[in-house]
Amino acid sequence: MTIMKELHQEHLNLKRLLVMLERKVERFRAGTHPNFQLMSDVVSYVGGYADTHHHPREDRMFAHFKGRSSELDTLMKRCEEEHVQLKQLSTHLNDSIDGILHDAAVVPLDDLIDSLAQFVQHEKAHLDFEEGTLFPKIEAVASSEDWQVIDQALPSPSDPLFGLKQSDEYRTLYQALADDERAS
Ligand SMILES: [Fe+2]
Ligand SMILES: [Fe+2]
Numbered sequence: 001m002t003i004m005k006e007l008h009q010e011h012l013n014l015k016r017l018l019v020m021l022e023r024k025v026e027r028f029r030a031g032t033h034p035n036f037q038l039m040s041d042v043v044s045y046v047g048g049y050a051d052t053h054h055h056p057r058e059d060r061m062f063a064h065f066k067g068r069s070s071e072l073d074t075l076m077k078r079c080e081e082e083h084v085q086l087k088q089l090s091t092h093l094n095d096s097i098d099g100i101l102h103d104a105a106v107v108p109l110d111d112l113i114d115s116l117a118q119f120v121q122h123e124k125a126h127l128d129f130e131e132g133t134l135f136p137k138i139e140a141v142a143s144s145e146d147w148q149v150i151d152q153a154l155p156s157p158s159d160p161l162f163g164l165k166q167s168d169e170y171r172t173l174y175q176a177l178a179d180d181e182r183a184s
Contacts, residue, residue, distance in 0.1 A: 002151045003061060004135065010054050011127045013170055017046055018120050018127075020177045025116045027184065035180055039116070040097040045173055046123065047090025055083040057154055058130075061138075064150050068141045075134045082126050093119050 021042050028034045062076040093115050096107045 003057070003147070003154060004139065007054070007058065007061075007135075008131070010049075011131055014046055014050065014054070015124065015127055017042055017170075017174065017177070018124050020174075020181065021046070021116070022120045022124075023181065024177075025113060025120060028116070029113050032184060036097065036101055038176055038180055040094070040101060041173060042177065043090065043093055043097060043116075043119065045169065047087075047094060047119075050123070051083075051087045051090060055086070059083060060154055061150055064146065064153075065138055065141065072137050072141065075137060079126075079130065079134055082122075082129070086122060086126060089115075089119050089122060 021039070024034055024039065059080055062080060065076065066073060096112055096115060099107055100112065
């Protein structure tokens with residue numbers, strides 16, 4: 001069941017970053033001026049990783065299980081729709097932060113804080129929905145043959161180069177967030 005383990009690990013990694021980002025957003029709301037570049041890096045990492053790597057693998061896994069039960073189909077459809085919404089949210093947020101970083105747009109700070117809070121809340125709720133509701137339902141209907149077929153069909157992020165690049169980037173970002181938290 002390799003893919004489930006990988007997705008679960010990715011959820012843990014993403015959640016750690018989101019929790020730190022959430023604390024930053026709270027302090028931002030309380031009046032502390034944030035490190036915009038760091039916020040931008042976290043949002044684009046979380047959004048980029050989820051939108052281009054994590055969610056597409058999930059979508060392909062869901063495709064394998066379509067038609068097993070109408071309850072499962074409904075839950076997977078909801079999840080796929082959330083992937084589309086989350087992508088819109090992260091694109092919009094990245095554009096807003098880029099505008100601020102490059103002085104190209106005047107985004108009211110309250111709006112930016114709300115967008116950031118919304119991004120964190122939706123990403124976290126999505127992870128919780130998968131971990132708490134959808135994935136257990138998939139695991140309940142899946143056989144070991146299903147996992148074999150899926151694991152062969154889906155490219156693994158443990159491809160050495162990709163995996164290493166991601167984890168290096170992840171560690172660097174996590175460390176930068178932790179340092180920034182201590183400094184402020
Ligand atoms: Fe997802
Ligand atoms: Fe996920």
